[in-house]
Amino acid sequence: MTLIAAMRINEIPIILGDLLISRETMGDSPPNVSIPSRHQVNSFLGRNSELQIVGLSQKVNIIAENFCLAWTGRKYQARSLIRHLHEQCRGRRVTVRQFSELLDQYPADQMSDLQCIAYLYDVETRGFWTKERMMPMFSLDGLEGVQVGGSGTERFIQTIESIMEGNIEGEYTSLEESLGRVMSFTSMAFGNQVMNGEGIEKGWGGGFEVAYLHGQYFEKLSDVMYLFWTVEELNDGVLAIEGFPQFIKSSYQGDRLRILVCDWSPDSGVDRLYVVDPLFDIDKSVPVEIPNTDYKWLINFFYCKPSTNLHGFAAAVNRFGSGYRPIQIEVKTDRYEIKYSTEFIENLFKQVIGSK
Numbered sequence: 001m002t003l004i005a006a007m008r009i010n011e012i013p014i015i016l017g018d019l020l021i022s023r024e025t026m027g028d029s030p031p032n033v034s035i036p037s038r039h040q041v042n043s044f045l046g047r048n049s050e051l052q053i054v055g056l057s058q059k060v061n062i063i064a065e066n067f068c069l070a071w072t073g074r075k076y077q078a079r080s081l082i083r084h085l086h087e088q089c090r091g092r093r094v095t096v097r098q099f100s101e102l103l104d105q106y107p108a109d110q111m112s113d114l115q116c117i118a119y120l121y122d123v124e125t126r127g128f129w130t131k132e133r134m135m136p137m138f139s140l141d142g143l144e145g146v147q148v149g150g151s152g153t154e155r156f157i158q159t160i161e162s163i164m165e166g167n168i169e170g171e172y173t174s175l176e177e178s179l180g181r182v183m184s185f186t187s188m189a190f191g192n193q194v195m196n197g198e199g200i201e202k203g204w205g206g207g208f209e210v211a212y213l214h215g216q217y218f219e220k221l222s223d224v225m226y227l228f229w230t231v232e233e234l235n236d237g238v239l240a241i242e243g244f245p246q247f248i249k250s251s252y253q254g255d256r257l258r259i260l261v262c263d264w265s266p267d268s269g270v271d272r273l274y275v276v277d278p279l280f281d282i283d284k285s286v287p288v289e290i291p292n293t294d295y296k297w298l299i300n301f302f303y304c305k306p307s308t309n310l311h312g313f314a315a316a317v318n319r320f321g322s323g324y325r326p327i328q329i330e331v332k333t334d335r336y337e338i339k340y341s342t343e344f345i346e347n348l349f350k351q352v353i354g355s356k
Helices: 041-045 075-089 096-104 153-158 161-165 174-196 342-354
Strands: 004-009 012-018 020-024 051-056 060-064 067-073 114-122 127-133 138-140 143-149 167-170 208-214 217-220 224-233 239-253 256-263 272-276 297-304 313-319 327-331 336-340
Touching: 004 067, 004 114, 004 174, 012 060, 012 067, 012 114, 012 174, 041 051, 060 075, 060 208, 060 217, 067 075, 075 096, 075 114, 096 114, 096 127, 114 143, 114 217, 143 153, 174 208, 174 224, 174 239, 174 297, 174 313, 224 327, 224 342, 239 336, 239 342, 297 342, 313 342, 336 342
Parallel strands: 167 313, 224 297
Antiparallel strands: 004 012, 004 143, 012 208, 020 051, 060 067, 067 114, 114 127, 138 143, 208 217, 224 239, 239 256, 256 272, 297 313, 327 336
């Protein structure tokens, strides 16, 4: 169970995928698993849950510099397919003919429980080529080339308008604006899961990756900082915004995704580092570095308590340039210090609520 999707915004192909790996409950004790959006996740689900969370995996894999594939289904089948493709494509640009042959000639019985989205950029024609397995392409709410699959499909379609209507502030190019639109969905899905666990019971989430075409090459979105806020209405009608005791930084070290969760809440209160690898073989001899607290993208997720009579949640996606960082996180010996302007947070909240 999972969530993968692809679409074209401003003629730029963008592919997203979650990280969660789950299985049906088998009558045994659930494994002790922690994920970025929920510590001790199987305890959260409870013993009567129909599924168990067993780990994390990259669902979006850059096979070659111009070839990207996302998958949902059986992990062992996906691993075999992606390792085969990566070995065949390693170190070279894939042609349209090779792209078609590699996917058409792969044994169908070894993909019986897979759904896939594959994108190729061809330099000669300056065009995109796609292939799919059981994931037809369609248009939806102004988006072209939409493909979606997995147990999170319903959630994706329900909130698809957020991709085009999301609030994006700061300095950005056309590419960054397109990425910000997609992140308006992933940030709300991820923020809701952090705050109330939404989606875990259906086996999707844990975190998200976003791959996109940058010039002639596929890249993944990196250096994303997530901050969380609760909003409560006081007796005099004034809204009180309070920081949630957690921040999350997502970044890459080579092909390895690193997610740093810094948590000082009473029920968790522990820092956690997750390293999520692609399905093809990589060199794991290089030590994993702890991500720093700088960022290129800043996500502020606001959870409105029921007493506010406002929209239940909202997210602001910001891309800042020129070294400007309105929120700074400093690492001290025994704590973190988050420095920000109260006016900035209040104005940000008014902007995202006003866009609803």
